[in-house]
Each structure stands twice: as structure tokens, then as C-alpha cells.
Amino acid sequence: MSEHEDTLIRLEVETARPPTTRCKRVIAIMEEAARRFPGKVRLVVYEWGAPWPERPTPGFQAYGKDARVPKSFVDGKLVDIGREPLLADVIAAIEESLAQKD
Amino acid sequence: MSRRWRLLRDGITDAHAHFAVEEAILRMVGEGASPPTLRLRQVQRAVFVGVFQNAWDEVNVDYCREHGIKIVRRLSGGGAVYHDLGSFCYSAFFLRDMFPQSDEALYPLFARPIIQTCADFGVTARFHGRNDVLVGERKIYGSAQIALYDSFAHSGTFLVNMDFDTLARALTPPASKFRGKTAQSVEERVTSLARELGRDVPVDEVMGVFVRRFRDEFGVELAPGEIADEEQALAQALLQEKYATDEWNLGPRHAYRTFVSTRIPEGTLALSIRMEGGRVREADIQGDILLPNKDAVMALASRWTGLSLSEALATLAEASLPDAIRRALGALLAEAEREDAKHGATPIGQQYDAAR
Numbered sequence: 502m503s504e505h506e507d508t509l510i511r512l513e514v515e516t517a518r519p520p521t522t523r524c525k526r527v528i529a530i531m532e533e534a535a536r537r538f539p540g541k542v543r544l545v546v547y548e549w550g551a552p553w554p555e556r557p558t559p560g561f562q563a564y565g566k567d568a569r570v571p572k573s574f575v576d577g578k579l580v581d582i583g584r585e586p587l588l589a590d591v592i593a594a595i596e597e598s599l600a601q602k603d
Numbered sequence: 604m605s606r607r608w609r610l611l612r613d614g615i616t617d618a619h620a621h622f623a624v625e626e627a628i629l630r631m632v633g634e635g636a637s638p639p640t641l642r643l644r645q646v647q648r649a650v651f652v653g654v655f656q657n658a659w660d661e662v663n664v665d666y667c668r669e670h671g672i673k674i675v676r677r678l679s680g681g682g683a684v685y686h687d688l689g690s691f692c693y694s695a696f697f698l699r700d701m702f703p704q705s706d707e708a709l710y711p712l713f714a715r716p717i718i719q720t721c722a723d724f725g726v727t728a729r730f731h732g733r734n735d736v737l738v739g740e741r742k743i744y745g746s747a748q749i750a751l752y753d754s755f756a757h758s759g760t761f762l763v764n765m766d767f768d769t770l771a772r773a774l775t776p777p778a779s780k781f782r783g784k785t786a787q788s789v790e791e792r793v794t795s796l797a798r799e800l801g802r803d804v805p806v807d808e809v810m811g812v813f814v815r816r817f818r819d820e821f822g823v824e825l826a827p828g829e830i831a832d833e834e835q836a837l838a839q840a841l842l843q844e845k846y847a848t849d850e851w852n853l854g855p856r857h858a859y860r861t862f863v864s865t866r867i868p869e870g871t872l873a874l875s876i877r878m879e880g881g882r883v884r885e886a887d888i889q890g891d892i893l894l895p896n897k898d899a900v901m902a903l904a905s906r907w908t909g910l911s912l913s914e915a916l917a918t919l920a921e922a923s924l925p926d927a928i929r930r931a932l933g934a935l936l937a938e939a940e941r942e943d944a945k946h947g948a949t950p951i952g953q954q955y956d957a958a959r
Contacts, residue, residue, distance in 0.1 A: 517630075517751055518845065519841075519844060519845070521630055521633075521634075521751070521752075522634075523633075523752055549654070549678070550654045550676065550678060550851070552854070566655060566680055568678075568679060568680060568748060568749045568750055569750040570750065570751050570752070571752070583699075583750060583752060583753075584752060584753075
């Protein structure tokens with residue numbers, strides 16, 4: 502992870518491995534949210550049971566062994582679990598995190 | 604609650620195929636394409652590893668390979684368990700909203716038909732802890748759960764006639780698991796219906812009793828059915844992509860420490876590296892080399908944290924080092940990389956950077 506990446510707000514989603522059709526929708530929602538905040542957020546996708554591509558946020562890790570999939574997080578805060586998040590909820594969570602950082 | 608459930612006895616005994624079918628049903632129930640299902644099955648000799656476990660730590664992989672014992676990582680958590688045709692497992696697949704109870708409360712609920720089945724054979728069993736059923740102080744049944752969207756699977760394993768000798772050889776749990784406990788081995792911690800009764804019990808007979816108890820406990824109709832074509836196709840895909848692969852079943856040996864050393868004219872140089880998921884988590888350059896900038900050389904290792912060994916190797920090119928040290932460190936990292944290759948795969952996952 503670069504220094505620049507480290508300063509971005511992290512969106513995290515955990516899907517099934519391999520992702521189901523619904524998981525792909527969750528990823529699409531998170532990508533759409535990320536696109537609305539260019540240069541401010543980045544998205545990491547974890548797959549249930551697969552090694553983490555990078556160390557998740559502490560908030561994600563707190564749910565790491567929760568056997569409900571999918572899970573969506575913004576800046577380590579849970580947005581939704583067990584279902585697709587609403588795009589509006591993800592955006593609101595990102596705005597809240599950005600406001601706290603300012 | 605839906606009163607009509609499918610009863611599946613598909614006869615699949617291969618452990619990898621079994622788990623592929625399980626996940627296919629879980630997914631299809633969630634899609635609304637499959638009915639609530641009670642699936643019963645036995646598997647040939649296999650070790651089921653919990654999703655968060657490292658098979659290399661928990662299982663005698665070499666022994667299992669030599670003796671044709673398959674190793675498979677399941678979707679749910681919990682510990683490693685040995686299976687053979689002397690035990691049976693069941694999985695109940697349903698939409699989560701069919702049961703108003705909390706996830707935790709489902710464990711004792713689904714244990715009831717097992718406890719009743721034991722009683723029908725004259726054995727007194729009790730629910731214990733979070734998800735076990737014990738006879739005396741020994742475990743005879745364990746269970747696990749997994750949720751995928753609206754779909755839920757509760758799975759249990761009931762030991763009927765178990766080959767305890769193979770079980771003891773196949774599993775290698777860390778000694779810490781037994782610290783402070785009376786039982787000092789897996790074999791001492793578990794029992795079977797046959798062991799309790801002092802005679803062999805046909806697994807089919809136990810399954811039959813269990814099905815009746817399940818039906819009565821939940822007040823459902825169990826209609827014998829088959830695996831649907833769609834489920835079969837999905838199971839085949841999951842088998843090829845996941846359950847038949849070492850990558851999934853064994854996982855990378857991603858948490859380990861390696862130590863390599865070499866002797867050069869300047870002295871002895873050694874690398875101690877802790878790897879995790881194919882990345883350096885901690886590295887330490889040690890040795891008795893006499894160099895004016897020894898501290899800077901030693902500090903180089905701290906820059907490798909989070910890098911793969913190839914990336915660490917690349918940093919040597921730009922480091923201010925005497926050539927002999929650079930070559931020696933390069934050789935050590937290359938050796939560590941060869942060691943790493945034996946330990947398994949690199950991390951899997953997708954990463955998206957919206958900033959780019």
C-alpha cells in the first residue's frame with residue numbers, strides 16, 4: 502500500500518468466493534459510490550475464506566469471523582451485512598467520514 | 604415456516620464433491636431457486652478444516668496424502684474434524700427468516716433431534732457450550748452455521764462408528780488446545796454412539812431415527828428429492844474452481860518464519876523473516892559482519908515489511924551497500940523466495956482503486 506493509498510478512505514466489501522450474482526451487485530454499488538469521490542476513497546474486496554489482500558480495517562476485522570456474507574464497510578464502519586447496501590447509505594457514510602477528516 | 608422440505612440423500616461420498624453440492628444448495632436456496640432442504644450424507648475418509656484454520660497446522664497433511672484421506676476446507680468456522688463412513692452429517696438449508704430465533708439459539712434448537720436420537724438408542728446426551736452435544740464429557744456431535752444473503756445452512760456431524768485410530772493420526776491440533784483440559788488428545792475428547800453402546804450401529808439406522816426426530820421437532824414434511832440440474836451444474840463449477848483445489852483446501856502456508864544464512868569474507872549474514880500471505884511481516888538482518896554502516900544495513904530489513912520477497916529483492920538495487928553485502932543479501936532473499944514457493948500461493952483478492 503502506498504502512502505497516498507493510506508490516506509484514502511477505505512471502502513471494504515466481503516463477498517462469497519467466487520462472488521455470486523448478488524455479490525457482483527454489491528461490488529458494483531461500492532464501485533459506483535467510489536466513483537463519486539475520485540481521489541478520496543478506494544475499494545478493497547475480500548472473499549470469504551480467502552486470504553486478505555491487505556490488512557483490513559479494525560472495524561472490518563471485528564466482523565472477520567461473522568459467518569454472514571456480504572458485509573460492506575466505509576472507513577471501518579459497518580454499512581450493511583447479509584444484503585446489498587443502499588448506494589445512498591454508502592454515500593452518506595463516505596460523506597460522514599470525509600467530514601470527520603476535514 | 605415452510606412445512607414442506609426436500610429430503611436429500613444423494614449418496615455423494617467424495618468430500619470435495621460433497622462441499623461443492625452444499626455450497627450450490629446454499630446459493631440456490633438464497634436465489635429462491637431451491638426449496639428448504641435437509642441433506643444427509645456420509646463421506647469417505649476426509650478431514651474437514653474450519654474456514655479460518657491453517658490446514659498445515661491442524662492436519663497431518665503427509666499422512667492424509669499417503670492414506671488417501673482428503674482434506675477439504677469448509678465454508679463455516681470451527682475446528683478440524685475427521686470423517687469416515689462411520690459418521691454422518693446433515694445440513695439444513697433454509698431462508699433465514701423461516702426461524703425467528705437468533706443465530707446462536709439455532710445451535711441448541713438443531714441439537715434437539717440429535718439428543719433425542721441418542722436417547723432412542725439409550726444414550727443420554729446433552730447440549731454443551733455453543734454448538735456441541737456431549738455424552739458424559741466427550742463430544743459426539745458438533746455443528747456449524749453459515750449465512751449467504753437470505754440463505755442459511757446449519758450443519759452437524761454425528762459420530763456413529765468412528766475409526767479413532769485414523770482420527771488420531773490425521774489430526775495434529777496444537778497442544779495449546781488441550782491446555783488445562785483433562786483430555787490430552789482429540790481421541791480422548793470425542794466418542795461415538797458405537798463406543799457408548801459397546802457395539803456397531805448401522806449408520807443408516809441412525810439416520811432414519813434422526814430424520815423422524817427432525818421431522819417431529821420442526822413439524823415439517825420431508826419429501827425425498829434429487830439434486831436439481833442447476834444445483835448440479837453450479838456444484839460442478841464450484842468443485843473445479845474451489846473445492847478440488849489445494850489453494851482452497853490447504854491454503855497458503857501463509858504464516859511462517861524462515862531463517863537463512865550465509866558466510867562471506869566479511870562474516871556471517873543471516874535473514875530471519877516472518878511471512879504472512881506471501882508478504883514480509885517482519886524481517887531482521889543478523890550477523891557478525893564488521894561494517895562502518897552496519898546499522899544502515901540492518902535497518903534495510905524494516906523497509907521490506909509489506910513487500911513480497913521479489914519486491915524486497917528489488918530494493919537492494921537502490922540501497923547503498925557494499926557489493927559483497929548486496930550480493931549476499933540478494934542470495935539470501937532468493938533462497939527465502941525458494942522457501943516461500945514451497946509454502947504456497949500468494950494472496951487472492953481483488954483491489955480497486957477509485958483514485959486512479
